[in-house]
Amino acid sequence: MTTTGRTTIGIIGSGMIGGTVARLSVAAGHQVVLSNSRGPETLAELVAELGPLATAATAEQAAEAGELVVVSIPVKAFGEIPAKPLAGKPALDTGNYYPQRDGNIAELQTGALTSSALLQRYLPDAHVVKVFNNIFFRHLDALPARPAPMTAPPCPSPAMMPPPRRPRPRSSTRSATTPSTAVPWPTAGARNPAPPSTAPPTVRSPTRQAPPPTPPASVST
Ligand SMILES: NC(=O)c1ccc[n+]([C@@H]2O[C@H](COP(=O)([O-])OP(=O)(O)OC[C@H]3O[C@@H](n4cnc5c(N)ncnc54)[C@H](OP(=O)(O)O)[C@@H]3O)[C@@H](O)[C@H]2O)c1
Secondary structure (H helix, E strand, O other): OOOOOOOEEEEEOOOHHHHHHHHHHHHOOOEEEEEOOOOHHHHHHHHHHHOOOEEEOOHHHHHHHOOEEEEOOOHHHHHHOOOHHHOOOEEEEOOOOOHHHHOOOHHHHHOOOOHHHHHHHHOOOOEEEEOOOOOOHHHHHHOOOOOOOOOOOOOOOHHHOOOOOOOOOOOOOOOOOOOOOOOOOOOOOOOOOOOOOOOOOOOOOHHHOOOOOOOOOOOOO
8 A cells, every 4th residue: 555545456357346346446546457368458448437546457467566466257267367476465366166167176176175275376475365255246336435434432541440359358268279169060950059159148237127027916815
């Protein structure tokens, strides 16, 4: 990110998801460099729609230009991504593996690798991060441009903090090896027995004592 807060995002694969990420990125004020498999001239319409923050290039150039690079292509094309310019950069992988589209990729079929692990194998020096693979592109497009700012309550000042708890006095007769709060395991048949009380006996306040029982009325004979 530059001092202006603007990031250049390379996009490898500018279809439904890649194009949507490009649109959201431009709306958030970032620069995008779009690419696809057919060449930059085929992206002219999309670039015109996105405006001056968008340009089109080859996949190699998009990888070079991007501070972070979105990889949004079918998994079967992972091997065609230029690895060198992605070294040391975040590579944001939107990919999902569909054998019907991508063919039979043995490690993915057996579960030996995830599709992101496969991408990481092709891009050994990039930092592969899985993103947006579980959201439909239209839903991604409909997300608010920016999340609302967090409104965490302010940190309380020391004056507002409650006083620290004083430690309970320990009985001098209690063995140091016996935990004071040990609760015996309930015996078979005992249902949720109350744990033995470790609190000192409560002393009732005289004002809250129950009135003394009234003596039985004397029976006159
Ligand atoms: N569509 C969704 O809602 C959605 C949601 C989550 C995840 N995904 C996953 O995200 C990935 C992209 O999906 P999509 O729906 O956006 O696909 P898409 O619309 O078919 O777009 C694929 C893009 O990848 C480009 N491409 C293909 N091979 C390339 C290569 N070797 N180098 C550079 N670009 C290449 C294509 O360029 P050309 O057109 O020039 O061939 C196209 O721009 C897939 O793995 C998909 O499973 C999709």
